[in-house]
Amino acid sequence: MVFVFLLSAFVGLGVIRRVSRLLYTPLMSLTNAISAIAVVGAILVAGPDYPIEIRVLGLIALFASVTNIVSGFLITDRMLKMFKKD
Amino acid sequence: MSPSFVELFYLVATALFVFSLHWMNDPKTARRGVMAGASAMAIGMAATWFQPFVQNHGWMVLAVLAGIAVGWPLSRVSLTAAPQRTALSHAFGGLAAGLVGTAKYFAWLGDGPEALTTFRMIAIIAEVILGFITFTGSLFAAGKLQELNWVPQRPVTYFGQNIFNGLLLLAAIGMGSMLVNDPTSEIAPLLFGGVVVIALLFGILLIIPIGGADMPTVIAILNSYAGLAAVAMGFVLENKLLITAGALDGASGLILSIIMCRAMNRSYMNVLFGAFGSVAPPQEGGEQGEYRADTVESASQIMEQANHVVIIPGYGMAVAQAQHKVRELYDQLMKRGIDVKFAIHPVAGRMPGHMNVLLAEADIPYTSLLEMDEINGEMPQCDVALVVGANDVVNPAARSDESSPIYGMPIIDADKARTIFAIKRSKNPGFAGIDNGLYFDEKTWMLFGDAKVVIGNLVKELTGESGL
Numbered sequence: 001m002v003f004v005f006l007l008s009a010f011v012g013l014g015v016i017r018r019v020s021r022l023l024y025t026p027l028m029s030l031t032n033a034i035s036a037i038a039v040v041g042a043i044l045v046a047g048p049d050y051p052i053e054i055r056v057l058g059l060i061a062l063f064a065s066v067t068n069i070v071s072g073f074l075i076t077d078r079m080l081k082m083f084k085k086d
Numbered sequence: 087m088s089p090s091f092v093e094l095f096y097l098v099a100t101a102l103f104v105f106s107l108h109w110m111n112d113p114k115t116a117r118r119g120v121m122a123g124a125s126a127m128a129i130g131m132a133a134t135w136f137q138p139f140v141q142n143h144g145w146m147v148l149a150v151l152a153g154i155a156v157g158w159p160l161s162r163v164s165l166t167a168a169p170q171r172t173a174l175s176h177a178f179g180g181l182a183a184g185l186v187g188t189a190k191y192f193a194w195l196g197d198g199p200e201a202l203t204t205f206r207m208i209a210i211i212a213e214v215i216l217g218f219i220t221f222t223g224s225l226f227a228a229g230k231l232q233e234l235n236w237v238p239q240r241p242v243t244y245f246g247q248n249i250f251n252g253l254l255l256l257a258a259i260g261m262g263s264m265l266v267n268d269p270t271s272e273i274a275p276l277l278f279g280g281v282v283v284i285a286l287l288f289g290i291l292l293i294i295p296i297g298g299a300d301m302p303t304v305i306a307i308l309n310s311y312a313g314l315a316a317v318a319m320g321f322v323l324e325n326k327l328l329i330t331a332g333a334l335d336g337a338s339g340l341i342l343s344i345i346m347c348r349a350m351n352r353s354y355m356n357v358l359f360g361a362f363g364s365v366a367p368p369q370e371g372g373e374q375g376e377y378r379a380d381t382v383e384s385a386s387q388i389m390e391q392a393n394h395v396v397i398i399p400g401y402g403m404a405v406a407q408a409q410h411k412v413r414e415l416y417d418q419l420m421k422r423g424i425d426v427k428f429a430i431h432p433v434a435g436r437m438p439g440h441m442n443v444l445l446a447e448a449d450i451p452y453t454s455l456l457e458m459d460e461i462n463g464e465m466p467q468c469d470v471a472l473v474v475g476a477n478d479v480v481n482p483a484a485r486s487d488e489s490s491p492i493y494g495m496p497i498i499d500a501d502k503a504r505t506i507f508a509i510k511r512s513k514n515p516g517f518a519g520i521d522n523g524l525y526f527d528e529k530t531w532m533l534f535g536d537a538k539v540v541i542g543n544l545v546k547e548l549t550g551e552s553g554l
Contacts, residue, residue, distance in 0.1 A: 001329060005317055008330040011104055012337030018111040021432070022452050024342060024439025025168055027110050028309055031338040032175045034103055034123055035312045037331035040134045041186040041319045046149070047140030050193050055142060057189035059149045061182040066153025067160065068175045068182075069127055074161035075171065077120045082446040083113040085453055 026079045033072025039065035087136045095133035096327040102126035103331050107338070113452055130327050165447050166404050169305060169437040173228035176308045180220025180289075183315035184282070187213035190322055191278060195270060202269035206322060211262040213318035214278075215285045220311040222289030227304060230293070231436055242294040251291050258284040296357075298401070299478060301436045303346040303357045310339025342438050349432035349458075351484075351494040380531035382540065385507050386547035392469035392505075395419055396461060398429045398498055399441050402475015402511060406537035412474065413448040415541050418548040428454055429461040429471075429498045431479035462499050471503035473524075475510070475537045481522045506530040509540045 019027050042065050046058025102122045109119030134140070163171050187210050194201035229237035261277045261284075268274065296304050313335025320328030347354055389395060397416070403409060419426045428450070434441045442455055465471070473480055480500040483490040500506055501524050508525055510532060524530055533540050 001321060001324065001326070004326055005320075005329050005333050008100070008333035009337050012107070012334040013341060015104060015107045015111075015334075016338045016341045019107070020111055020113060020116075021457055022113060022439065022442045022446075022455060023110055023116055025172075025437060025443040026116065026439070027107075027338060028172055028305070028342065028438060029168070029175075030106065030110065030120065030123055031309060031313070031335045032172060032179065033127070034106070034331050035179050035309075035316050035335035036175075036182070037127065037130060037328055038179060038182040038186065038316050038319060039127070039131055040325060040328055041316075041323055042182055043131070043134045043140060043146065044323055044325070045186050045189045045193070046146055047135070047137075047142055049139075049141065050189075051196070054189045054193050055145070057185045059145055061185040061189075062146060062149040063153045063156075064178040064182040064185075066150045067157040068178050069124075070154050070157025071160035071171070072157075072175060073120055073124045073127070074158070075163075075168070076123075077117060078161065079165065079168075079443050079446070080113070080116045080120065082443070082449070083116070083452050084446070084449065085113075085451055 022083065023080070026076045029072050029076045029079070033069055033076065036065045036068035036072060039069060087133065087138075092133045092137065093326070095129050096325075099126040099130040099133075099327055100330040102129070103334055107334060126331075130331075164407075165443050166407060167232070168443060169301065169435070169440060170228045170231040172437060173224045173231060173305055173308065176305070176312045177221050177224035177228060179312040180217045180224060180308075180315060182217070183312070183319050184214050184217030184221055184285070186319055187217060187322060188278075188282065191269075192275075195275070199270045204266055207266040207269050209318050209321035211265060211281065213315055213322055214282060215258060215262070216311050216315040216318060218282055218285035219289040219292065220308055220315060222286045223293045223311075224289075224308050226290050226293040227296075227301065227308065230296075230298070231301065238294060239298075241297045247291075247295060251288065254284055254288055254291070258288070298436065299433070300350075300357050302433045302438050302440070303343050303350070303352075305437045306339050306343035306346055307354075307357075308339070310336045310343060313337070313339055346433055346438060349496060350492075351496065377525055377532045378530070379534055380507070382533065382543040382547055385531065385533060386544050388505055388507075389419065389424075389470050389472075389544070390422060390548065392419075392424055394425045394427075394464075394468050395470045395472060396427050396429050396465065396468045396500075396503065397472045397474060398431075398434075398476050398480055398500055399445070399474045400431075400434050400476025400479060401436060401440075402477075402509070402537050404435055404440065404444055404475075406475065406511075406539075408474060408537035408541055409444045409448040409450075411538050411541040411545060412445070413450055414545045415548070416450060416454075418545055426454065427456050427461060427464075429458065429500075430455055431458050431476070431498055434476055434479050458496060458498050465499040465502040468503040469505065471500040471506045473500055473506065473508040473510075474541070477510075477522055480524055482527075483521075483523055487523075500524060501527055501529075504529065507533055509533045509535070509537050511536060
C-alpha cells in the first residue's frame with residue numbers, strides 16, 4: 001500500500017507540475033472535489049452493521065464529503081467556463 | 087458486486103482522476119478534466135455502495151441529499167469569495183477524515199485488540215490528527231478570509247507561541263504512541279479523545295498567527311493536508327482508491343505551496359511559524375517623502391498617449407469587485423490601439439490563481455494575462471503601469487532594502503515603467519504593514535479611492551473624450 005501511495009504521489013507531482021498557472025484556483029477546487037473521495041470511507045463506515053453511534057459519524061462524514069463533491073466539481077466547471085481566448 | 091469487480095472499478099476511477107488533472111494543463115481541455123473527475127467520483131462511489139455488506143441505504147441517501155442541498159449553493163458563491171469557499175471545503179474534507187478515523191477506531195475497539203494492529207493504529211492516529219487539524223484550521227482560515235467578527239483578522243502572536251504549539255504537538259504524539267502501544271487499555275478511549283481535542287485546538291493555533299498575505303500559501307498547505315488525511319484513511323481502510331486519489335490531492339497542494347513560498351522567497355516553516363505581520367518593524371511613512379496624488383482627468387490623458395499599458399491587480403481589486411470596471415478600461419484602451427497586458431504575481435490575492443479567475447470572470451481573454459517572469463522583461467518599455475490594489479508584490483524594497491521583511495521576494499518591476507499610477511484605498515500601508523517606496527517614486531502618481539470608483543471614473547473620462 002505504501003508502494004501504491006508513493007507511485008501515485010509521483011504521478012501526481014508529474015501531472016500537477018504541468019498544470020497551467022492560469023488555472024491554479026480551479027485546480028484547487030478540483031483537487032478539493034477529488035479529495036472528497038473520502039466519501040468511500042464514509043460509506044464503508046455508515047453502511048455496514050455497526051453500532052448506531054459509529055454509523056452516525058459515518059453519515060456526517062458522508063454529508064461533508066458529498067458537499068465537497070457537489071460544490072467542488074460545479075464551481076470548478078463554472079470557473080473554467082469563464083476562461084476564454086478572445 | 088464482487089470484490090474483484092470493485093477493484094476493477096477503482097482502477098478505472100484512479101485512471102480518470104489522473105486524466106482529470108492532466109487535462110488541467112490547458113484551459114482548452116480543462117473542462118473535460120472536470121467531467122473525468124466527476125465520472126471517476128461517481129464510479130468510485132457506486133462501486134463502494136453496491137457491495138452486499140452496505141445496508142442502511144435510507145439514511146445514507148438522506149445524508150447525500152443533505153450534502154447536495156448544502157453543496158449546490160456553495161458552488162454559486164461569487165468568485166471574490168472563492169478563497170473562503172475553498173477553505174471551507176478543506177474543513178469539510180478534514181472533518182470527514184477525522185470522523186471516519188474516529189468511527190473506525192471505536193468499531194475495532196469493540197472487536198478487541200487483534201483488530202487494532204500497530205499499522206492500523208498509526209494510520210488512524212495520523213488520519214485523525216491530520217483530519218481535525220485541517221478541520222479547525224480551515225474553518226478559521228475561512229473565517230479570516232470572510233472577515234467574520236469573532237475571528238481575529240490581524241496575526242495573533244504571543245510570547246513562547248511556537249514553544250507552546252510544539253509542546254502541544256508533542257503531547258498529541260505522546261498520547262498517540264501510548265495508544266499505538268496499547269490500543270485497548272482502560273484509558274485508551276480517553277487518550278483518543280485527548281488526541282482529537284489537541285488536534286482541533288492545534289488547527290486553530292496554527293492559523294491565528296498567520297496574516298492575509300500568507301493566505302495563498304496556507305490554503306495550499308491545508309489542501310495538501312486534506313489529501314494526506316485521505317491517504318491515511320486509505321491505509322486505515324486498506325482502500326487503494328483512497329490512497330491514490332488522496333496522494334494526487336496531496337501532491338497538488340504540496341506543489342502549489344512550494345510555488346507560493348518561492349514567490350515570496352520564504353520557507354515552508356517560516357510561513358507556518360514566522361507570523362509575518364509581527365516581524366515587520368514599524369516605519370515612519372513621512373521619512374520617505376510625500377505621496378503625489380493625481381486626478382483621473384490627467385491620468386486618463388496620459389494613458390491615452392501610451393502605447394503599452396500594464397495593469398497590475400492585487401487583493402484590492404478583489405475587495406472592491408473592480409474586475410468588471412477593469413474590463414471596461416481594457417476595452418477603451420484596446421479600442422485606441424493601445425497594447426494592454428495584465429501582470430499577475432503568483433501570490434496576488436488570497437489564493438493561488440485568484441486574480442486570473444476574477445479577470446476571466448470579467449471576460450478578459452487569458453492570453454492577456456502574463457506571469458511575473460514573462461512581463462518583467464517588458465516593463466522598461468511599458469509607458470504606464472497601473473497598480474490596482476496591489477502593494478507588496480510591487481514594493482521595490484524587496485529588491486533593495488535588506489532590512490525589509492519582504493527582502494528577496496520576487497516582485498513585478500512596476501517601478502521600471504515610464505509612469506506609474508497606483509490606485510489605493512487609503513494612505514495606510516498594506517497588510518504586512520510595510521511602507522511601499524514605489525508610492526513615493528517621482529514617476530508615481532497616486533489615485534486615492536475605491537478601485538471600482540476610480541477605474542469607473544477613468545472609463546468615463548475616456549468615453550467622454552472619444553465622444554462615445
